[in-house]
Amino acid sequence: MNYRFWCGECGFKTTWGAESVAGRQHADHYTARHPGLPLGGQVESGTAGPAAGGGLGCAGMAVVIVLLLIIAAACVR
Template sequence: MANRFWCGECTYKTPWVDRSEGLRRQMEHYARKHPGVCPAGQIETRRRGPGAYKGCLLLTAGALILLTLVATWRP
C-alpha cells in the first residue's frame, strides 16, 4: 500500500511512497522548512494500486462493443 504524508504546518505533501520513505521525506521537510517543530499532519493511504480500474475499463469497453453490435443487427 502506498502512503502520502501531509505536513501539519503548510500545504506540503509527499508523493505516493511506502511508509518508511514517506516518514523520511516528511522528517526532511520539517528539518528544512519548520526547524524545531515536532512533525505532525495526516497520513493518506491509497488502498488501490495504479491499475485497479483496468478491469472496469475492459468491462465497459466490452459492453459498448456488444451494444454496438446489437444496435446494428438486422434480421
C-alpha cells in the same frame, strides 16, 4: 499499501510510496522548512497513487489510437 504524509504547517504533501520513504520525505521537509517543530499533519494510506494502477495504461491508449485510425480511414474514402 501506499502512504502519503501531509505537513501540519503548510500545504506540502509527500509523494505516494512505501511508509518508510514517505515518512522520510515528511521528516526531511520538517527539518528543512519547519526546524524545531515536532512532526505533525496527516497520513493517508491505501491503494491510491501511481503504483495503484486503475488508469487506462497502454491498453487503453492502444484502443484510442485504433479508434482514431478507423475514424481517419472512414473520412478519407
